[in-house]
Amino acid sequence: MVLTPLILDLIGVFFFAVSGSLLAARRGFDIVGSLLLGSLTGLGGGVLRDLILGVTPNAFAHPVYFLPPLLAVIAVYLFAPSVDSYKGTLLVFDAGGLALFCIVGTLKALDLGMPPVAAILLGMTTALGGGLMRDVVANQVPTLFDPKDIYAIPALLGAGLTALFWQLGFVNGWFQLGVATVVFTLRVLAMRFSWH
Amino acid sequence: MVLTPLILDLIGVFFFAVSGSLLAARRGFDIVGSLLLGSLTGLGGGVLRDLILGVTPNAFAHPVYFLPPLLAVIAVYLFAPSVDSYKGTLLVFDAGGLALFCIVGTLKALDLGMPPVAAILLGMTTALGGGLMRDVVANQVPTLFDPKDIYAIPALLGAGLTALFWQLGFVNGWFQLGVATVVFTLRVLAMRFSWH
Amino acid sequence: MVLTPLILDLIGVFFFAVSGSLLAARRGFDIVGSLLLGSLTGLGGGVLRDLILGVTPNAFAHPVYFLPPLLAVIAVYLFAPSVDSYKGTLLVFDAGGLALFCIVGTLKALDLGMPPVAAILLGMTTALGGGLMRDVVANQVPTLFDPKDIYAIPALLGAGLTALFWQLGFVNGWFQLGVATVVFTLRVLAMRFSWH
Numbered sequence: 001m002v003l004t005p006l007i008l009d010l011i012g013v014f015f016f017a018v019s020g021s022l023l024a025a026r027r028g029f030d031i032v033g034s035l036l037l038g039s040l041t042g043l044g045g046g047v048l049r050d051l052i053l054g055v056t057p058n059a060f061a062h063p064v065y066f067l068p069p070l071l072a073v074i075a076v077y078l079f080a081p082s083v084d085s086y087k088g089t090l091l092v093f094d095a096g097g098l099a100l101f102c103i104v105g106t107l108k109a110l111d112l113g114m115p116p117v118a119a120i121l122l123g124m125t126t127a128l129g130g131g132l133m134r135d136v137v138a139n140q141v142p143t144l145f146d147p148k149d150i151y152a153i154p155a156l157l158g159a160g161l162t163a164l165f166w167q168l169g170f171v172n173g174w175f176q177l178g179v180a181t182v183v184f185t186l187r188v189l190a191m192r193f194s195w196h
Numbered sequence: 197m198v199l200t201p202l203i204l205d206l207i208g209v210f211f212f213a214v215s216g217s218l219l220a221a222r223r224g225f226d227i228v229g230s231l232l233l234g235s236l237t238g239l240g241g242g243v244l245r246d247l248i249l250g251v252t253p254n255a256f257a258h259p260v261y262f263l264p265p266l267l268a269v270i271a272v273y274l275f276a277p278s279v280d281s282y283k284g285t286l287l288v289f290d291a292g293g294l295a296l297f298c299i300v301g302t303l304k305a306l307d308l309g310m311p312p313v314a315a316i317l318l319g320m321t322t323a324l325g326g327g328l329m330r331d332v333v334a335n336q337v338p339t340l341f342d343p344k345d346i347y348a349i350p351a352l353l354g355a356g357l358t359a360l361f362w363q364l365g366f367v368n369g370w371f372q373l374g375v376a377t378v379v380f381t382l383r384v385l386a387m388r389f390s391w392h
Numbered sequence: 393m394v395l396t397p398l399i400l401d402l403i404g405v406f407f408f409a410v411s412g413s414l415l416a417a418r419r420g421f422d423i424v425g426s427l428l429l430g431s432l433t434g435l436g437g438g439v440l441r442d443l444i445l446g447v448t449p450n451a452f453a454h455p456v457y458f459l460p461p462l463l464a465v466i467a468v469y470l471f472a473p474s475v476d477s478y479k480g481t482l483l484v485f486d487a488g489g490l491a492l493f494c495i496v497g498t499l500k501a502l503d504l505g506m507p508p509v510a511a512i513l514l515g516m517t518t519a520l521g522g523g524l525m526r527d528v529v530a531n532q533v534p535t536l537f538d539p540k541d542i543y544a545i546p547a548l549l550g551a552g553l554t555a556l557f558w559q560l561g562f563v564n565g566w567f568q569l570g571v572a573t574v575v576f577t578l579r580v581l582a583m584r585f586s587w588h
Contacts (some may be wrong), residue, residue: 024537028539029537029539030539032542032543032544032545033537033539033544036520036544049444052243052247052252053252053442056444056446060444060513060514063509070315074460114256115210117259118256121255121256121259121262132333136332136335137524137528137534137535139335139532139533140335141334141335144232145220145223145225145229145233147225147226151228206588231498247443248443248452249448250446250448278489310452317455318452332528332529335531336531337419337531339527340425340426341416341419341421341425341428341429343420343421343422346424348424348425349424
């Protein structure tokens with residue numbers, strides 16, 4: 001299965017970076033500001049996770065991590081003017097990043113020997129950190145705290161399932177794709193029907 | 197004396213978490229948002245301190261640290277509707293956390309071999325960090341910067357007394373309770389009489 | 393040449409701390425709040441860089457780093473009332489900090505064995521981090537994202553030149569002074585003529 005952790009992680013970075021670049025475009029930041037906000041959104045959660053784990057953050061150990069934010073800002077500048085529903089698009093990409101990061105973050109913590117509960121918390125930190133930083137830096141109340149929305153629960157579910165199946169020795173690419181699909185679907189349905 | 201550092205630390209986490217959950221309730225965040233903001237407020241200062249000290253943050257090394265935020269959000273949801281003075285209650289719990297964290301943070305830094313001045317600064321980082329993150333994330337100007345209030349001075353006093361008495365070999369449970377009482381009293385009096 | 397990294401770094405801390413203290417004075421924070429915001433602005437970028445590099449942050453390993461913020465707040469309180477152009481003054485000091493920190497941060501990362509691209513990113517993190525934290529904590533949209541301004545490009549140029557000349561074995565005090573002058577000049581010209 002080709003979905004290595006690195007590739008899943010880079011796709012997650014891209015998704016979150018798109019959400020950051022979109023918000024930057026909407027707020028009238030220029031292209032450099034879009035790249036910076038996209039990078040912060042895409043890389044912030046993982047950097048925080050790696051600092052807590054006591055390892056060199058991926059984004060700095062492997063600067064290839066700055067490629068997805070670069071692609072994201074190009075994509076946003078090419079397609080954003082034609083996007084009707086800016087907020088919906090932002091949230092869909094945000095949901096994609098959330099779905100991948102809760103898995104990737106939990107697995108990295110487990111691989112480095114953290115106990116399952118701590119690994120779940122680190123998976124949530126990875127998944128929620130970047131979006132939180134995006135909203136804080138853009139000076140708005142974080143999406144995370146929107147009472148009309150469900151945001152943290154899908155991340156907790158994804159991190160919990162990952163830790164559970166990891167302990168059962170059952171984590172592979174298909175499993176990850178399945179969990180990511182569940183988390184993404186739950187998140188998108190929560191938005192669409194304003195559950196809660 | 198039963199007031200081990202762990203217990204004092206957990207009580208401090210609880211106090212700060214109550215302040216975060218109260219703010220979340222006031223701002224209309226839901227119960228998950230309250231738990232997240234409470235956790236950030238209660239655990240943020242200690243995580244920052246531990247990252248600077250180069251050790252695995254307590255909150256992730258010992259997930260029991262997430263228990264006080266859980267209790268805090270339950271307490272807030274049970275009692276908050278009957279609280280008349282929301283802001284006063286928030287600040288009293290915040291003062292309790294401040295009083296304990298400036299001691300706990302300074303002692304941990306000293307125990308890990310930091311020189312006294314650095315330990316005092318880390319004690320202040322522990323005491324001020326969580327409340328600062330709470331206010332930043334909730335998108336309001338930090339209480340810390342309210343010119344009609346005295347916030348950092350009691351934390352500096354508590355951290356300074358702790359470092360001084362530690363060097364005199366004079367730190368025990370009673371001492372800690374005494375310093376915490378002084379810091380808490382000073383902070384509450386500053387609020388009540390709008391000193392400054 | 394007497395411009396050791398330590399001295400350049402402390403001067404950079406002073407410049408950024410002045411920008412933080414000025415903003416605090418403008419926002420009506422008291423002198424303690426000014427000291428705290430100045431410290432955060434002056435030290436925040438370097439602390440973040442050192443955490444990513446996995447070393448004890450300078451500010452805590454060598455508490456002499458808290459001296460420049462102390463001097464900055466005194467300077468601001470002595471001279472600020474007579475400053476006509478508050479915003480221009482803030483930005484000039486901010487530019488001075490930017491010019492020094494993109495060099496110092498890149499060099500420290502290179503000295504600790506980071507590859508050039510990562511070192512450039514860490515130089516930018518050092519240069520942009522403190523100002524970003526200043527604006528986030530003071531609850532305003534970061535200067536960094538002002539579309540009428542050029543902020544990140546000069547930092548990237550300074551970090552890039554530093555990494556390039558370091559690889560050519562060509563980094564000394566005069567070189568650093570030269571790069572800092574180029575970055576500072578570019579930044580100040582960008583402000584003056586509202587390039588962009």
